[in-house]
Structure formats: C-alpha cells, structure tokens
Amino acid sequence: MSAPLLEAIGVRKQFPGVLALDNVSCRLGRGEVLAVVGENGAGKSTLMKVIAGVYQPDGGEVRLNGVPVWFPTPLAAMNAGVSLIHQELNLAENLSVLDNLFLGREPTVGGPLKLLDRKSCTAVGGRLLERVGLPAAYLFRTVGELPPGQKQLVEIARALGLDAKLLIMDEPTSSLTQKETDRLYEVIDALKAAGVSVMYISHRLAEIKRCCDRAVVLRDGKNAGELAKADITHDNLVRLMVGRDLKSFFPRTHRADGGKTVLSVRDLRYAGGPSHAVSFDLKAGEVLGMAGLVGAGRTELSEAIFGLRPIVGGEVTLNGQPLRIRRPNDAVRAGILLVPEDRRLNGLVLQEGVGFNLSLPNLSRLTTAAVVRPKDEAAMHAESIRSLRVKTPTAAQTVGLLSGGNQQKVVFGKWLARGPKVLVLDEPTRGVDVGAKTEIYTLIDELAGRGVAVWMITSDMEELLGVSDRVVVMHEGRLAGELPREKVSEEAVMRLATGGA
Amino acid sequence: MNEKLKLGLCLLAGFAAVSAVWIPAGLPFRPVQFPVWYAAAAVAVGLLAYTFEFSRRNLIRLTGVAVLLSGLLVGLGFSNENAFGRSNVVTVLNRHGELGVICVGAALLIITGGIDLSVGSLVGLAAVSFGVLMEAGVHPLAALLAVVLVGLTAGVGHGLLVTQLRLQPFLVTLCGMFVYRGLARTVCKGGTGRVAVETAVGSAAEKAKAAAVVGEAGEDARMAILGGAEKAADAEAVAAAGRQAAEAVSGSLLDLRFWLTGKDLTEREVFPAQLVLMLALAAAAAVFLHRTAFGRYWYAIGFNAQATKYAGVNVWRHQVSVFAVCSLLAALGGVLLFLYAGSVKPTDAGQEYELYAITAVVLGGVSLRGGEGTAIGVVLGAMVLPVVRTLMNFTQTPSDWVPWMIGLILLLGTVVDELIRRSKAGR
Structure with missing residues (x-):
C-alpha cells in the first residue's frame, strides 16, 4: 500500500498559556474528503494552520506522500500543493479575479522586462475558473464586487492554479447562502473525482454527511476519535466532541417561572437593521436563548440595545421605566451589560492585567475624587478571581496570556461586580474549552437563580437546547418565532431559522 | 499606613x-x-x-533611556571641566524643562493612541502671538491666558474632528501643522518679521515716554492759556497713568520671564524655572496616569478603544480632553520659548518640536502603538536631547554635524531600547 497523501503524526503546538494541539494525528488519502470536527477551541483551526504552514509544530511531524515536510511559511506549503482557504478570505479585493488568480506568480514574457503575459493568463485563468464552475468572463470582474460564495470559488481556483493536491477549508459555508453552499458541494465532488483531497472543518452535521468520507474529532487539542461515513450521526459526534454525559454538562437549578418582565423591547428599529420592527420581553430569572443563522441580525440587535447602534424607533423599557440608550455608558448605568461576541477585540484590553480589566467598568465605585483606592481595588480583584475560579497566577497577569475560558471569566467578572439586571451574552462560550464551558453554564444558571435576566445569543445548538428556558429565533432581522423549553428541538429551531413556517 | x-x-x-x-x-x-x-x-x-509602579514591565521600559542618559552624562563630564558648573547646569535643565512641558502633553496623547504633528507649529504660533500681544502692550498675564486658551481651543478642535468625524489624528494634526505655521506668519504681518522681548519692553517704555510728552504738552498749554488749566491737569493725569501702566507692563513682563524661565534683567539664568514647571506638570500627569480612573481609561483607550467603549466609558470625551491638554501645553511651551529665547521668528519658531517631542517620549518608553508609558519615562526621555546638544557644543562638533549626530544618537537609543525589551520580554 502506498503512503497516504497526508499524514500528521503526534503534532504538538504550544501557545502562551495553552497547549492548542497535544499529540494529534490524522491521515488523508488521495481524493478523500475528511471532516475535522470539534468544539470551538478544540484545536481544529490550529491543526489546519500547522498543516498549511501558517504555524510550525512544536513537536511531531507532517508527512506528504510519506516524506516528512517542514513548511516555514504558507507559501512553502502552497508550493508543495497544500492550500488553505481561510475563513476570512485572503483575496486582494481591489484587483480583478485574473490578477488574484496569478498574484505573486504572474506568467511573464520579454525576459528581464517581465511583462505580464496576459494572453496565457487569460487562457489558464479561464480553465481554472471552469473547474470551479465559474464562467471565464468573471476573470475581469473586481473581486470586491463578488458575493462571498464566488470569492470562495475564486480562492479555490487560485489554489488549483498552484496545482493543489490538498485543499484545507475552514468553515467554508459559514457565510454562504444555501445555493452557494450547494455549488460548493458540487465543486468538492468534482475535485474529489479529479484526485484532489479536501480537509473540511464544519459544525454542520448535514454538511459533513453530505460531502465527507470520514470525520476526525478533536477535543481539547487531542484526538477524541474517528468516525467512518456510516457512523457519522449526531449522537456519535456529540459524544466524541463533548466527551461526557450531556445532563451534567448543563446544570439547571434555577426555576424560570413567574419572574416579572425586566426588559421589554417594543417595535425597535435601529440603524443598519431590517425594516421590520422587533419586539420581545425578557423576564427576571430566565435564560432567553436567541438562535438564528449567521447574519440573521442577532448581534446587531444586541448592539442596538447596548447603545452601540443608534436606535431610530420603538421603545426599550427596563422594569417598566422607559430607557433612552444612546451609548454603551447609558446601558451600563442602567444595568444592561453585554458580554460581546469578539472577546479579544471588544471584551478585554488584552495587553493589560486581569485586575486592570476587572476594574475598568467598576472604577467609579473604587475611587475617591477619581483617585483609585488600592485596597478596595485589590479586594475586588481577589473576590472576582476567587468566585469565578479564574486560573491566573496573580491579578497583574496579562489577560491575553490566559486561556479562552479564563479570559471569558474575566469578562463576566467585569460585569458581575456591577450587579447586572440584564446580562446579554453573545456567543458566551466561543473559543472556550470544554471544562470552562461547564463552569460558564453553571454561572449562567446561578445568575438566573439570583434573578438576573439573561439573554443568550448562540449558534451552538447544544448550548441553546441545554441552557435556555425559552428560545426565540431570528431570521433576516426579524423574530421568526418563539419556542418554550418543552418544544425546543434542533429541527424546530432550524425550521424557523431558515425561514420555514 | x-x-x-x-x-x-x-x-x-x-x-x-x-x-x-x-x-x-x-x-x-x-x-x-x-x-x-x-x-x-x-x-x-x-x-x-x-x-511609579515598580513592575518589571515598567523597569524594562526605563532601562534603555537610563543607560543612554548615563552614558551621555559621563561623556558630558569628560568633555568640559565646567560641564557640571552652575551656569551650564541651569541652562541644560532649563532646556530640558522647555522640551519637557511639550513632551508631557504629547505623551498623554500618544498613550491614548493619538498623535499630534501640529505641536511645533502651535509652539510657533503661541510664541509669536504672545510676542505680538506684548508689543501691543497687553498685560503679560492676560496674554498668557489668551494664548493658552487658543491652544486649548485648537486641541478641542483636533479632538472633535478625530472623534466625531472619525478622521485620522495624523491627518488632522498634519493640516493643523500648516494652518498654525501660516497663522503665525499672518499674526506677525509678513513672513520674515520677528517679535522680541526687548521690543516689547521697549515699546512699553516708548509709551511711557509718549505719555510724558503729552504731560509736557499739557504743561505748555497751561502756560500759554491760563483758562485751559483744567484740560492741562487732565492731560497730566492721563500722562501719569499711561506712564505707570507702561512701566507696569514692561515690569511684569520681565517678572514673568524671571519666574517662568529663570532669566533675570541681565539675561542671566539664575535658576532652572522651566524645569521646575515641567516637573510640576509631569507630577500632575503622573498622578492622573497612575493613580486615577482617568489614567486607567487613557491606557485602556490606547490599547483598545473598542473594548473601553464596550466597558461603558465615554471614550470620545477622554480623547478630546487629551488632545486639548496636548495643545494647551504646546501653547504654554510657545510662551516659554518666546520668553527664554528673547526673540522668535514666525517662520521657524518651534519648528520640528513635534518630532523632538515624539522622539523624546518614545525614548522614555511611551509606545507609538498606544497604551504604554510612564510619567518618569517622559521626564527622562525629554532630557536626552538637551544633553546631546550641550555635549556637541562642548566637543565643538561642527554645526553641520549636529542634526545627523542627533539623529544617530536617538536611533541608537531606540535600537538599544527595543533590544532590551525584546530580550527581556522574550522570556
């Protein structure tokens, strides 16, 4: 038997404060499509990046056709036939499709003059586009004008132009429409038939079943198991991904009944939002789960209520009092606190210490005539770190060096010290390891038990089903429907999220 | 306790x-x-x-500038036997103070992630305007207040343009750099004019003399027409009042010069007043930066304005305030420049000061990326350039060498700093 196209053996990758990959192995044959599955933070993206030369492994090795390889840069990997299609596409938006296809390796004529050989560009480029199912006329379109799905195809075409034998796709369908997704599946099938192998990261079960031959599951940076096509089922995947019984994973001690309405949103319209007005209520002591596809407008809605987007119509009332929110400061004063989706960009000042971040929104209570009272501040830090079980050597530790889970606990800590009335959680466990996830779920449960109204936006179906007392589903900027806890199921949520009745 | x-x-x-x-x-x-x-x-x-917080991070930031300064001071000691004599010490410290006043403002702004390229032009505009007001006989304290207010207004303008119209600080202050330089020339009525302390004092003396002439004329009139006695008495009173006012203005200008720059009536530098002023401002900045909520917000904004906004801080107000402080201190620096130098020209007063200030604060451990820096570092960083200048002076370095020598020494300083930081942070 000949060596497989790709073999990763015992790959290890260490980042400051976190071991992202711990002895991970996988193999991939020619013309095979392999799904890499795992929770956020399980190490999928890191593995892809190690294979594609973005990161270099700290241990173990990667073999291509049985020969150990070392890619110091993504370019080296591309030249060896391994191309990574990024989540954030790496195309020069201001250039034409043609220019992008040949960027950095333009065929030239005229010897030292290095004139662009437009003729052969056009011919070769046309053939490349044909392979991904785009008409040759697209060569002269500017990339920035194309919809996301077609940009992705252009990027695939570029990889094919480099004679790619292995394409690595990191959540390729996350921003595509259904039609674009179907098109991508067809392209993958065609590539497969032509002997190109594909590694595919996805969270969507249906997608994995549709186009993958095998699934490798990662958990906490380790191999958690492997499933052949026939064994890919929801239960099997989740069992491997989570690695424990789901019941204890989502603790529920609070009883969400009869709480009075804390936040009431009536006919809300906001800048950059949909033309439909949005209305919903949030009760004390309940966890309201908000589901929807990426781009359904959930984050935008939360931004409007947190004062980050101008509200242009409708009314927000808090405990029956109308509330005017023009900037985050207004929301924070009123007790509406947001744990943002992008923790590293919006939630924390990464370069500063744990304590600095914990203090930031609480300084008004820790100062006398604006001068910080060091003792009170230290006491507040100690209390937050202890009660949230933040794993940090000291309060002075730079927060960017903590693991995702501990960073998220610091974001929670910032707000808990203020005593939230409404806590808005936008993807609260994204990039958080499994252990810390349970702790965060426990925390959410405790907060609801104390009467805090929790509004949780999540794309993680398990989390939605496990934590919410009630689920509302958004579709294209409007609330498509509401499901009480008893009626919440993946199918019901997806039907609403995709616009079905 | x-x-x-x-x-x-x-x-x-x-x-x-x-x-x-x-x-x-x-x-x-x-x-x-x-x-x-x-x-x-x-x-x-x-x-x-x-x-000052004695953390490893802060100490690392200061190592580079401390090493550079020690080297320069040792060199200075060897270069001339009078290097640490009274007059030279006062001169160096005074120059240090003059640059330092500007650096404090620039540092606060850079810590919050901003930049101000208009500092030098604003120094020039402030210096020239103050001089023109002096020559017009305005009371020095009123003129000082007016000039500082102009600086404040300019800074608020920069801040509003940056925060409300979302323009880049680099661009806004680059435009400011041209505008203020041009205004300085306009204020001075023509490109090559200059304003000087002596002229201002002189014109006040002129006025006193003129008033005396009016008085004498009144005397004559009384002699000529007895009936005009009342008018003549009036004229005399006016003359006396004018003389007094003019003397008061010229006197208080010289007083102000003495207390702000340490130069006495004979232009001798008695004590480093500018240094004391700078230390006081730096100490205030230190308390703000390292002990108050404002400082916390400024550092947070410098590292991540977005996250600070999400934490419920009114980020734009802080940004505007810091722009205002920076420009205000630049205007104050302009007044100091006029008083200290004795005369300034609108074409080159304060030229390149923004670059000196930026270099000084970067040497002092303030990162151009924002969010980093200490008040002590700024004080030390501002000392490098005056010491280098004096050293060049003592070693009789040809004057055409001075700019590139300065450039190389500052480059050396930043390189050493970066290397130290890298080797220590790498662990």
Missing part, C-alpha cells in the same frame, strides 16, 4: 534628589520665593517616584 510611609520616603527622596542638584550647583535660596520653587521641585520628584 504602608502607603503613607511610602509617600513619606518618596518625598524625602525627592528632597534629596533636588538638593543634590540645587546645592552643588549653587542655586539661590533667597529671597523667599526660591525655597518655594525648590520645595515644589522636590515634591514633584517625590510624587513622580511615589506614583
């Missing part, structure tokens, strides 16, 4: 440090105003030490 002890020790250290300069250099303790300046300097140094 512990904090109080620390404060006490730091203040003692401040007095010790200031005494170590003040006494050997033979700076005056009489009349009574001098002990006040001496004490102010000592308290300021004490506060700078007290507010």
Whole structure:
C-alpha cells in the first residue's frame, strides 16, 4: 500500500498559556474528503494552520506522500500543493479575479522586462475558473464586487492554479447562502473525482454527511476519535466532541417561572437593521436563548440595545421605566451589560492585567475624587478571581496570556461586580474549552437563580437546547418565532431559522 | 499606613534628589520665593517616584533611556571641566524643562493612541502671538491666558474632528501643522518679521515716554492759556497713568520671564524655572496616569478603544480632553520659548518640536502603538536631547554635524531600547 497523501503524526503546538494541539494525528488519502470536527477551541483551526504552514509544530511531524515536510511559511506549503482557504478570505479585493488568480506568480514574457503575459493568463485563468464552475468572463470582474460564495470559488481556483493536491477549508459555508453552499458541494465532488483531497472543518452535521468520507474529532487539542461515513450521526459526534454525559454538562437549578418582565423591547428599529420592527420581553430569572443563522441580525440587535447602534424607533423599557440608550455608558448605568461576541477585540484590553480589566467598568465605585483606592481595588480583584475560579497566577497577569475560558471569566467578572439586571451574552462560550464551558453554564444558571435576566445569543445548538428556558429565533432581522423549553428541538429551531413556517 | 510611609520616603527622596542638584550647583535660596520653587521641585520628584509602579514591565521600559542618559552624562563630564558648573547646569535643565512641558502633553496623547504633528507649529504660533500681544502692550498675564486658551481651543478642535468625524489624528494634526505655521506668519504681518522681548519692553517704555510728552504738552498749554488749566491737569493725569501702566507692563513682563524661565534683567539664568514647571506638570500627569480612573481609561483607550467603549466609558470625551491638554501645553511651551529665547521668528519658531517631542517620549518608553508609558519615562526621555546638544557644543562638533549626530544618537537609543525589551520580554 502506498503512503497516504497526508499524514500528521503526534503534532504538538504550544501557545502562551495553552497547549492548542497535544499529540494529534490524522491521515488523508488521495481524493478523500475528511471532516475535522470539534468544539470551538478544540484545536481544529490550529491543526489546519500547522498543516498549511501558517504555524510550525512544536513537536511531531507532517508527512506528504510519506516524506516528512517542514513548511516555514504558507507559501512553502502552497508550493508543495497544500492550500488553505481561510475563513476570512485572503483575496486582494481591489484587483480583478485574473490578477488574484496569478498574484505573486504572474506568467511573464520579454525576459528581464517581465511583462505580464496576459494572453496565457487569460487562457489558464479561464480553465481554472471552469473547474470551479465559474464562467471565464468573471476573470475581469473586481473581486470586491463578488458575493462571498464566488470569492470562495475564486480562492479555490487560485489554489488549483498552484496545482493543489490538498485543499484545507475552514468553515467554508459559514457565510454562504444555501445555493452557494450547494455549488460548493458540487465543486468538492468534482475535485474529489479529479484526485484532489479536501480537509473540511464544519459544525454542520448535514454538511459533513453530505460531502465527507470520514470525520476526525478533536477535543481539547487531542484526538477524541474517528468516525467512518456510516457512523457519522449526531449522537456519535456529540459524544466524541463533548466527551461526557450531556445532563451534567448543563446544570439547571434555577426555576424560570413567574419572574416579572425586566426588559421589554417594543417595535425597535435601529440603524443598519431590517425594516421590520422587533419586539420581545425578557423576564427576571430566565435564560432567553436567541438562535438564528449567521447574519440573521442577532448581534446587531444586541448592539442596538447596548447603545452601540443608534436606535431610530420603538421603545426599550427596563422594569417598566422607559430607557433612552444612546451609548454603551447609558446601558451600563442602567444595568444592561453585554458580554460581546469578539472577546479579544471588544471584551478585554488584552495587553493589560486581569485586575486592570476587572476594574475598568467598576472604577467609579473604587475611587475617591477619581483617585483609585488600592485596597478596595485589590479586594475586588481577589473576590472576582476567587468566585469565578479564574486560573491566573496573580491579578497583574496579562489577560491575553490566559486561556479562552479564563479570559471569558474575566469578562463576566467585569460585569458581575456591577450587579447586572440584564446580562446579554453573545456567543458566551466561543473559543472556550470544554471544562470552562461547564463552569460558564453553571454561572449562567446561578445568575438566573439570583434573578438576573439573561439573554443568550448562540449558534451552538447544544448550548441553546441545554441552557435556555425559552428560545426565540431570528431570521433576516426579524423574530421568526418563539419556542418554550418543552418544544425546543434542533429541527424546530432550524425550521424557523431558515425561514420555514 | 504602608502607603503613607511610602509617600513619606518618596518625598524625602525627592528632597534629596533636588538638593543634590540645587546645592552643588549653587542655586539661590533667597529671597523667599526660591525655597518655594525648590520645595515644589522636590515634591514633584517625590510624587513622580511615589506614583511609579515598580513592575518589571515598567523597569524594562526605563532601562534603555537610563543607560543612554548615563552614558551621555559621563561623556558630558569628560568633555568640559565646567560641564557640571552652575551656569551650564541651569541652562541644560532649563532646556530640558522647555522640551519637557511639550513632551508631557504629547505623551498623554500618544498613550491614548493619538498623535499630534501640529505641536511645533502651535509652539510657533503661541510664541509669536504672545510676542505680538506684548508689543501691543497687553498685560503679560492676560496674554498668557489668551494664548493658552487658543491652544486649548485648537486641541478641542483636533479632538472633535478625530472623534466625531472619525478622521485620522495624523491627518488632522498634519493640516493643523500648516494652518498654525501660516497663522503665525499672518499674526506677525509678513513672513520674515520677528517679535522680541526687548521690543516689547521697549515699546512699553516708548509709551511711557509718549505719555510724558503729552504731560509736557499739557504743561505748555497751561502756560500759554491760563483758562485751559483744567484740560492741562487732565492731560497730566492721563500722562501719569499711561506712564505707570507702561512701566507696569514692561515690569511684569520681565517678572514673568524671571519666574517662568529663570532669566533675570541681565539675561542671566539664575535658576532652572522651566524645569521646575515641567516637573510640576509631569507630577500632575503622573498622578492622573497612575493613580486615577482617568489614567486607567487613557491606557485602556490606547490599547483598545473598542473594548473601553464596550466597558461603558465615554471614550470620545477622554480623547478630546487629551488632545486639548496636548495643545494647551504646546501653547504654554510657545510662551516659554518666546520668553527664554528673547526673540522668535514666525517662520521657524518651534519648528520640528513635534518630532523632538515624539522622539523624546518614545525614548522614555511611551509606545507609538498606544497604551504604554510612564510619567518618569517622559521626564527622562525629554532630557536626552538637551544633553546631546550641550555635549556637541562642548566637543565643538561642527554645526553641520549636529542634526545627523542627533539623529544617530536617538536611533541608537531606540535600537538599544527595543533590544532590551525584546530580550527581556522574550522570556
């Protein structure tokens, strides 16, 4: 038997404060499509990046056709036939499709003059586009004008132009429409038939079943198991991904009944939002789960209520009092606190210490005539770190060096010290390891038990089903429907999220 | 209790440090105003030490500039036997103070992630405007207030353009750089004119003389027409009042010069007043940066304005304030420049000061990326350039060498700094 196209053996990758990959192995044959599955933070993206030369492994090795390889840069990997299609596409938006296809390796004529050989560009480029199912006329379109799905195809075409034998796709369908997704599946099938192998990261079960031959599951940076096509089922995947019984994973001690309405949103319209007005209520002591596809407008809605987007119509009332929110400061004063989706960009000042971040929104209570009272501040830090079980050597530790889970606990800590009335959680466990996830779920449960109204936006179906007392589903900027806890199921949520009745 | 002890020790250290300069250099303790300046300097140094957080990160930031300064000072000591003599010490410290006043503002702005390229032009505009107001006979304190207010307004303008229209600070202040330089020339009526302390004092004296002439004319009139006695008395009173006012203006201008720059009537530098002023401002900045909520917000904004906004802080107000402080201190620096130099030209007064200020604060450990820096670092960073200048002077370096030597020494400083930081942070 000949060596497989790709073999990763015992790959290890260490980042400051976190071991992202711990002895991970996988193999991939020619013309095979392999799904890499795992929770956020399980190490999928890191593995892809190690294979594609973005990161270099700290241990173990990667073999291509049985020969150990070392890619110091993504370019080296591309030249060896391994191309990574990024989540954030790496195309020069201001250039034409043609220019992008040949960027950095333009065929030239005229010897030292290095004139662009437009003729052969056009011919070769046309053939490349044909392979991904785009008409040759697209060569002269500017990339920035194309919809996301077609940009992705252009990027695939570029990889094919480099004679790619292995394409690595990191959540390729996350921003595509259904039609674009179907098109991508067809392209993958065609590539497969032509002997190109594909590694595919996805969270969507249906997608994995549709186009993958095998699934490798990662958990906490380790191999958690492997499933052949026939064994890919929801239960099997989740069992491997989570690695424990789901019941204890989502603790529920609070009883969400009869709480009075804390936040009431009536006919809300906001800048950059949909033309439909949005209305919903949030009760004390309940966890309201908000589901929807990426781009359904959930984050935008939360931004409007947190004062980050101008509200242009409708009314927000808090405990029956109308509330005017023009900037985050207004929301924070009123007790509406947001744990943002992008923790590293919006939630924390990464370069500063744990304590600095914990203090930031609480300084008004820790100062006398604006001068910080060091003792009170230290006491507040100690209390937050202890009660949230933040794993940090000291309060002075730079927060960017903590693991995702501990960073998220610091974001929670910032707000808990203020005593939230409404806590808005936008993807609260994204990039958080499994252990810390349970702790965060426990925390959410405790907060609801104390009467805090929790509004949780999540794309993680398990989390939605496990934590919410009630689920509302958004579709294209409007609330498509509401499901009480008893009626919440993946199918019901997806039907609403995709616009079905 | 512990904090109080620390404060006490730091203040003692401040007095010790200031005494170590003040006494050997033979700076005056009489009349009574001098002990006040001496004490102010000592308290300021004490506060700078007290507010400094002795963390590894902060110490690393200061290592580079400390090493560079020590080297330069040793070199200075060898270059001339009078290097640490009284007059030279006062001159170097005064220059240090003049640049330092501007650096404090620039540092606060850079810490919050901004930048101000208009500082030099604003220094020029402030210097020239102050001079023109002096020559027009405006009271010096009123003129000082007016010029500083103009600076404040300019800064608020920069801040509003940056925060409300979302323009880049680089661009806004680049435009400011041209505008203020041009205004300086307009204010001075023509490109090549200059304003000078002597002219201002002289014109006040002229007025006094003119008033005397009016008085004499009145006298003559009385002699000629007896009936005009009343008018003549009026004229005399007017003349006396004018003389008095003119003398008061010229006198208070010279007083102001003495208390702000330490130059007495004979242009001799008696004590480093500009340094004391700068230390006081730096100490205030230190308290703000390292001890108050404002400082926290400024650092947070410098690293991540977005996250600070999400934490419920009114980020734009802080940004506008810091732009305002930076421009205000630049205007104050302009007044100092006029008083210290004695005369300024609108074409080159304060030219390149923004670049000196930026280099100085970067040497002092303030990162251009924002979010990093200490008040002590700014004080030390501002000292490098004046010392380099003096060293070049003593070693009789040809004047055409000066700019590139300065450039290379500053480059050396930043390289050493970066290397130290990298080797220590790498672990």
